[in-house]
Amino acid sequence: MTAEWTLLATFWALYLLDNAQPSRSRQIQWLSHLGRSTRARLKTLPWRLTGLFPSTWRLRTAELPFSFSPEGLCNYPVGQTLRPADPRPALQAYRWADIQSLELRDGWIVFNQQKFCPDTGHLTYDQWRTLINALTGAPLATREKILRTQLATLVRPANLRRRTRLLLARTDALTTFATTTTLLAFLGTVYHLAGLSAYVPKPFAAHLADRLPVLVLLVVVFHFTAYTLALFARKKLFRHAPRPKGLGTKLASALLLPPQALKLRSLLGDAYLPPTLPLTAALACSPPAERAVLVRQTLTDLDHPLALSAPPAHPAHAITAWHRENLRSTLTPLLPRYSLDAAQLLAPPTRDTPQSCAYCPRCHDQFSHPAPTHCPHGIALKKLPD
Ligand SMILES: [Zn+2]
Numbered sequence: 553m554t555a556e557w558t559l560l561a562t563f564w565a566l567y568l569l570d571n572a573q574p575s576r577s578r579q580i581q582w583l584s585h586l587g588r589s590t591r592a593r594l595k596t597l598p599w600r601l602t603g604l605f606p607s608t609w610r611l612r613t614a615e616l617p618f619s620f621s622p623e624g625l626c627n628y629p630v631g632q633t634l635r636p637a638d639p640r641p642a643l644q645a646y647r648w649a650d651i652q653s654l655e656l657r658d659g660w661i662v663f664n665q666q667k668f669c670p671d672t673g674h675l676t677y678d679q680w681r682t683l684i685n686a687l688t689g690a691p692l693a694t695r696e697k698i699l700r701t702q703l704a705t706l707v708r709p710a711n712l713r714r715r716t717r718l719l720l721a722r723t724d725a726l727t728t729f730a731t732t733t734t735l736l737a738f739l740g741t742v743y744h745l746a747g748l749s750a751y752v753p754k755p756f757a758a759h760l761a762d763r764l765p766v767l768v769l770l771v772v773v774f775h776f777t778a779y780t781l782a783l784f785a786r787k788k789l790f791r792h793a794p795r796p797k798g799l800g801t802k803l804a805s806a807l808l809l810p811p812q813a814l815k816l817r818s819l820l821g822d823a824y825l826p827p828t829l830p831l832t833a834a835l836a837c838s839p840p841a842e843r844a845v846l847v848r849q850t851l852t853d854l855d856h857p858l859a860l861s862a863p864p865a866h867p868a869h870a871i872t873a874w875h876r877e878n879l880r881s882t883l884t885p886l887l888p889r890y891s892l893d894a895a896q897l898l899a900p901p902t903r904d905t906p907q908s909c910a911y912c913p914r915c916h917d918q919f920s921h922p923a924p925t926h927c928p929h930g931i932a933l934k935k936l937p938d
Contacts (some may be wrong), residue, residue, distance in 0.1 A: 560741045567811035573600045580634060582611040582833045587727065588815065589714045590739075592837040594830070594846070596634070604816040606730035609719065610818060611837060614672035616706065617641075621874030622687075624648055624693035625670040628860060628868055630875045631883075633830040633850045635915070637858065644668055647696070647866045648687040654680055667864040673827035674706065703875075703882050709835035709890070712828060716837065719824050722788050724780035730814050730872075733774045736767065779807045782816040789824050796823040831883070835890050843890060847883075848897040854880050855898070856914040856931050900937055911936055919934045 579600050580875075584592035595601065603610060615638050619630040626645035629638060645661055654677070655662040661671045661680070664864055675683065683702065687695050693895035730905040743749070754889040786795070802819050812819075834846035854876050859915035862868050887894055901911055912927035913934050926932055 556744055560744065561881050563811055564741065565738065566809065567814060570812055571602045571604060571815065573602075574598070574871055575600050579828055580613045580615075582613065582837050584609055587720060590720070590837055591839060592715050592833075594834070594838065594842060603817050606734055606814045606817060607727050608815070608818055609716070609723075609821045611712075611716075611825055611833045612673075612822065612827045613833045614670075614674070614827055616674060616829060617669040617672055619872050619875035620699055620702075620723060621871040622692055622699060623873060623874075624650070624867060626868040626871045628872055630854070630857070630872050631831065631850050631879045632853045633834060633846050635849055637853065640858070640861075641669065642668075643862050643866070643868055644859075645871060647867070648684060649689065651684050651688075654684065656680075658929070674829070700878055700882070703878055706829055707832050707835075707879075707882050709884070709886065712825070712832055712836040715825055719789065719817075719821050722785040723782075723820055724784060726778045727817050729774045729778040730783065730816055733771055733778065733810075734814050736771050736774075740767070775813055776807075778813055778816055779803070782806070783819060785820055786823075789820065799823045834897075835886065840891065844897060847890075847892055850883070851880075851894060852914045852916075859930050874919060900934065903936055909936055910934065 575598065579597050581595050581597070581601065582592040583595050583601065583603070585605050585608050587602070587609050589603075592609070592611060601610070602608070615629050615632050615634065615639070618625050618627050620626075624645055624647040626643065627639075628643060632638065644666070646668075651663050653662075653664055656671050656827050658676050659671050660667045661669055668720055683698070686698055690698070743760075748761070752760075785804070786799065790796070799819070803816070804810075806816055806819065830846065832848050834843050838846060857872070857876065860868060860872065862864075882895060898913070901916045901918065904918050905920065908918040909921045910919045910923035910933040911917065912919075912929070914929060914930050914931045915927065917927055918936065919933060923933060
């Protein structure tokens with residue numbers, strides 16, 4: 553094995569290892585490989601995919617793992633966009649005033665020393681602290697207002713689209729340099745490993761061998777240019793916001809480990825576009841057909857939620873009902889802007905066979921005669937119109 557072979561194999565192994573890392577939970581991401589517009593597609597993967605090309609950008613999303621109301625909050629999610637819905641945890645509920653301590657520890661939100669729900673990054677520690685302090689002791693009307701604003705902040709597709717557009721504009725030049733570096737490195741690898749020098753005219757092969765130091769120098773210059781442009785992009789993107797922790801270290805590591813520099817846009821994007829709701833990502837970035845399916849699934853989860861296994865007096869019933877109602881009233885006015893109509897999305901499906909007579913209003917599965925009264929998820933079936 554030659555030294556060049558080892559070097560090239562290490563370069564590409566690092567590049568691939570760095571791009572796909574195993575994860576304990578499913579990763580819900582919106583990915584755009586060509587990265588020219590704000591259009592991206594949902595990819596649900598068992599690993600974290602940073603992006604295979606220097607032009608790739610991604611949105612990391614997670615369902616909100618809790619619901620809230622002016623009374624308190626519970627770890628039962630409401631308005632889930634994806635199917636199958638996230639597994640339901642052992643139910644816990646707190647009144648706002650009962651939260652004595654808050655920690656974000658090992659990927660969990662911990663209230664009063666008890667794990668409450670996964671920490672999906674929708675709210676930072678400071679945002680949690682501010683929210684709890686503002687709600688504790690405030691009159692009911694103030695609590696309602698604060699939480700409605702909180703919901704509207706979580707579902708802001710126009711804002712997400714604006715930020716995505718800005719990220720793409722600020723990282724356009726560095727992506728061009730990183731893409732050229734990747735292409736040169738890839739072509740060089742293929743030329744060397746496939747022994748193409750034996751198949752091209754001898755003078756051309758000799759000429760290329762002579763110019764090899766210049767080509768290597770060119771790649772090095774492109775690498776440093778992309779890195780310098782990434783520093784400028786960071787300065788512009790975070791001009792009015794605190795620089796995120798750890799981004800400087802990641803950029804420095806990209807400088808020292810060239811394979812990492814091929815995903816500079818992704819590194820900046822992860823810091824600039826914090827985790828969001830799948831619903832917000834679907835509205836902001838999905839193509840129309842995918843957007844319609846995902847919004848319909850959110851609406852059917854609001855209208856036909858899975859049964860809550862708790863006694864009728866449990867506060868989780870009132871908390872989820874408030875959250876559901878207010879998420880619906882946050883979402884409904886947004887739909888026309890994205891050419892969506894709730895009534896059309898929730899209309900009964902067209903019969904898939906002449907025998908179909910009933911459908912589930914949640915999953916839109918169809919049933920033939922004799923149809924059961926409920927679907928396997930426990931939702932009462934509706935008759936298909938004639
Ligand atoms: Zn169903």
